[in-house]
Amino acid sequence: MKLNAGIRTLHVICALVLFASAPGAVVAQNSAPAVPTNIQASPAVVPESAVPPPVVAPPEIKPPAVAPTPKPVPKKGPVDTLKPGQYVWIPQDRYEGPMKIVIVLDTQRVYVFQNDKLIGFSTISSGKKGKETPIGAFNILQKNIDHKSNLYSNAPMPYMQRLTWDGIAIHGGYVPGYPASHGCIRLPLPFAKSLFAVTKLDQEVVVLKDTSTPVKRPPPKPEPTLEPAPAPMTGDTLADPSATPPSSPPKPDTRT
Numbered sequence: 001m002k003l004n005a006g007i008r009t010l011h012v013i014c015a016l017v018l019f020a021s022a023p024g025a026v027v028a029q030n031s032a033p034a035v036p037t038n039i040q041a042s043p044a045v046v047p048e049s050a051v052p053p054p055v056v057a058p059p060e061i062k063p064p065a066v067a068p069t070p071k072p073v074p075k076k077g078p079v080d081t082l083k084p085g086q087y088v089w090i091p092q093d094r095y096e097g098p099m100k101i102v103i104v105l106d107t108q109r110v111y112v113f114q115n116d117k118l119i120g121f122s123t124i125s126s127g128k129k130g131k132e133t134p135i136g137a138f139n140i141l142q143k144n145i146d147h148k149s150n151l152y153s154n155a156p157m158p159y160m161q162r163l164t165w166d167g168i169a170i171h172g173g174y175v176p177g178y179p180a181s182h183g184c185i186r187l188p189l190p191f192a193k194s195l196f197a198v199t200k201l202d203q204e205v206v207v208l209k210d211t212s213t214p215v216k217r218p219p220p221k222p223e224p225t226l227e228p229a230p231a232p233m234t235g236d237t238l239a240d241p242s243a244t245p246p247s248s249p250p251k252p253d254t255r256t
Contacts, residue, residue: 080109080121084177087122087191095198103185105133106210108178110187112195122191125175127183133207134183137217138163140203143196147171152182158189159196163205170195170205 082088097115104111105126112120127133140161147160147169157171170185172192180186185207187195206215 082109082121082123084123085175085188087120087188089120089122089191089194090118092119099199099203101195101199101203101205103133103205103207104211105135105179105208110185114198120191120194122187123175123177125173125177125181125186126179127181128179131182132179133181133185134164134168135207135209135215137215138168138205138207140199140201140205141165143199143201145196157184159187159192161196161199161205 080088092114095114100111100113100116102111102113103109103124103126108124108126110122110124111118140163142160142162144160144162145158147157149155149157149167151167157169157173160169160171162169168183168185170187170192172189173181173184173186175186175188208215
């Protein structure tokens, strides 16, 4: 019994001790901590906006390099709409005045001018590879309506106009739209007929590789110098009225 009473007494004493210490703890939690007095003051902080920004020079802007304007490339090929074998011929009331015939190989065209006026143009077929049509200035040497080739098995060459003596000529024939001949210039047959009717011997024909390559003309041949022909003679005497006759003409021998 005494032991139980002593335990209860001990519980009461502990409770009293805890009750007495509780307010102090509460006050310690609610009260502000003491500020220490031995802490040095921090330096004043200057706002960043007060520091002047560094001066930055703007980058040098160079104008862009301008590439040179490219030269226009000449358009290759005919500017007309003719198909292989087609042509244009403008009939004239009179075919008078200087005529020019120009053949352009790279475009496979022929142009005919009279008095610097275009009166006809046509598709052609020139010499194929290995048999190319020569380039240069030529003259019509011969004309024959119904010519036969003496080099290629008597092949027909209607309305032939010869440019060289070694087989180059203008004539009517098959025009496929590309070089296919043995060197001649083939024309559509109706165009060859019309051209044949208006040209004359010694007419110049210019054959160009293209329109940008000038043709080289041969130097003009010097004109031959004609020496005066000797005066005809009669017997031993010159038939020249200014010649002095002999003082005593010979007498015939009458001796027998």
